[in-house]
Amino acid sequence: MPSPDETFSQLCEHARQTGLLTSTLGILNWDEETYLPRDGRAHRAEQTALLAGMIHQRQTAPEVGRWLDELSAEPLAEDPHSTSGCVIRQLKRQFDKKTKLPQKLVEELTRTASLAQQAWFDARKADDFSAFQPWLEKTIALKQQEAAAVGVTDVAYDALLDDYEPGESTENVAKVLSGLREQLTPLVEKIVESKRKAPREILSRSYPVDQQAEFGKQAAAGIGFDFNAGRLDVTAHPFCGGGGPRDVRMTTRYDAGEFAGGFFSILHEAGHGIYEQGLPADQFGLPTGEAVSLGIHESQSRMWENLVGRSRAYWEHTLPKLQQQFESARGVGLDEFYFAVNDSRPSLIRTESDEATYNLHIIVRFELEQSLLTGDLPVGDLPAAWNEKYQTYLGVAPPTNANGVMQDVHWSAGLFGYFPTYALGNLYAAQFFDQAEADLGDLSEQFRRGEFAPLRDWLRDNIHRHGQRYSAAQLVERVTGKPLSHEPLMRRLNEKFSDLYDLP
């Protein structure tokens, strides 16, 4: 009979090999978006389905269940923050959740997601919600079954949220986000009433694509993305993926007539990439080598995109370089440029919204998807509810459902519980950033000098290197000494936008 140490080694080796398949799948997915020839798609779908199936089979293999049962009773598992404790606890969590889902339900979820996305795509094009409605109803019914299958009987949404933000509760998220909403809506109202308007035109001049790519690469390297362990390519939708801590693939898209979209996507994805590169490579494939949650991941991307990249200090350092590279930016003053990249106005489309209004878009979805899951909101009433919330929170209402309730792919793909992680990312980012300033001194002063390494190293030391040793909530408490709150983000937004828009 093998000793607990031997069993633990076996478990780790098994997980590492599964990780190699997962990172292989990461490369196939990246390749599919970047370089795959058009007619190779059908074959690629077969390759990825096979790998995904093999990964699932390995993660739910009966021997893994036996090893985890044995190990859970051992001293190895006692300290949940030790390497062995974290590995055993997190793999057991994954194993239990995955094995509770009946194969038939998994298949039905996968098939429905695929068909519902197609239906959503067509319905959105035709601006015909009624064509999408039965698919959304079916998806919600399946997500309710999924929550029941993993044993959540009280708040179904908890089970779904847990897939993306493990250990977090709907109640807590609702509390923090409603605190945020109460203060954000008045701020946005004041911005709308302000007479000052951002000189957005600066960003819509000619910015040749090759030069944007070069400039963006330098910017990503400047904040600490390591191009010896990663790449930047072009895709229709920016993302960060790839194959492990030393092979991080991020992407963006460029528009020769618009600077901000491509550039801030790069800073955003580089933030994700720096997190991936900061995970301990020797823990690859194990929970101790993996990101905590989608929310924590998003905190890293949003910190570099917004708290760094949309700060005045960042552009004090970067604008002269921009002006060297692009004729269009010459003669533009720092304050002007800073205002241009912080243009704020309530809008209909989440992905195009600014730092101040973004979270209100998330809150709309978060509140609606809870009501859909409980059944309080029938799917047929969703468009009206959507429009009403947009009117109340953002002061705008979509003229079409295509630009309203059908704008995002998430619900058609079955991603209920995913949206709040975007807002959590912004909240974590602000709270971490406060602590980083407390620890490192005036960060603006450092950014002005082009020094980003202290912040990156602080993130590496306080967040990245721990993998999943702490849950998101534990990490926030551990790093900042306080539970998650809307206050740090709200304080920052109030300061920044009061200043920019000269608010009362």
Added chain:
Amino acid sequence: MPSPDETFSQLCEHARQTGLLTSTLGILNWDEETYLPRDGRAHRAEQTALLAGMIHQRQTAPEVGRWLDELSAEPLAEDPHSTSGCVIRQLKRQFDKKTKLPQKLVEELTRTASLAQQAWFDARKADDFSAFQPWLEKTIALKQQEAAAVGVTDVAYDALLDDYEPGESTENVAKVLSGLREQLTPLVEKIVESKRKAPREILSRSYPVDQQAEFGKQAAAGIGFDFNAGRLDVTAHPFCGGGGPRDVRMTTRYDAGEFAGGFFSILHEAGHGIYEQGLPADQFGLPTGEAVSLGIHESQSRMWENLVGRSRAYWEHTLPKLQQQFESARGVGLDEFYFAVNDSRPSLIRTESDEATYNLHIIVRFELEQSLLTGDLPVGDLPAAWNEKYQTYLGVAPPTNANGVMQDVHWSAGLFGYFPTYALGNLYAAQFFDQAEADLGDLSEQFRRGEFAPLRDWLRDNIHRHGQRYSAAQLVERVTGKPLSHEPLMRRLNEKFSDLYDLP
């Protein structure tokens, strides 16, 4: 108990899934040469080792052996050229060969190949054959063991050749190649004595890399490579690989001061690619959907590179386009340009040699590696034997072993039996091309008009679509009505170079 049809379906499904893993490995290998970040290499090595191990395990799984044993006795297996007959026969061949090799020997071969390549690399740099000698001795001893393990006791070389040119015999190859050598050496002597010299300088002018890439892509599409089902990228060493018939990845390299290297590599790799794209996609993963042999593969690349791409008719169509694209080519006459791309002179380095002398480089290696395998030639005497053969066949002798016996990676990698497939490719190509002309009429006339589809479709119909239904020798007989002979190639070379060099 499942019926033979059911067992056959199971076998095919198993092979198809293995094929999906193999094509995934193809993408990882392509990515490693094209886009992998520097620090991702170690992780990539782990991914590819895992996949290779899984593929080997699947190919040698006991249930596969049982299915094949059952099916081999069934009517399904009777006609060796039917789909089922071909699949059963070829998978059994693969299974038997792979399961005969003891795991320990396989591991020793892999480890030695890795270490020997490093030793070769260093020894070549230092021009020190004695540092490489013990590794070559060890490699040869292991290759002898390998031949014995698969049951070949007579001519060890047969077993190794069979890995690359299944079913071919050393004796037959030796007969054809010695026939070729006897006529080729006098031709090369006459070329050397000719007073005419090719205006090679034309090709060494300025050819901007971006324009070469664009021009090469058009040329590859022009001969029938489908860019909806494939790509062209840049690597240190050109190759054609990828992930299946609708996802073919070819590569080349460019030198802004040299046109021919990049361009003819593209035609060569496109020839491989057109073969891959012509394999029946619905037979993917099965022998009926795979290339016959390395020699037949090479016949496709060499046909497009040399018999088409280095023909006068091809340039009659292409030179005006070249002159449109490149200033350097303007004012150059057709005959001049045709001569420049057919410059022939005995040289030391195989990969840089021309259409006439190339096969002599191969014959040197083929003869030497047989003597090494039988033990007639001790490894210590190899450099002297090499130099003597170069002097006799090509009239030149290398001043260093680095430019002589150590120039190729093959032997250090354990690839004994691989070299002759390069020459076989040239021989098959010429013999197929004769038949294509007999079937399709004057091909030169078609090339002059830029019509390459008839030849491509002829190759697809006569060669590509059959997969491995016929062995290379059977295919040659079936398509041309004659066994393989050196005569078609020799006749072509005599005609072409007599004309170019005004030979007596």
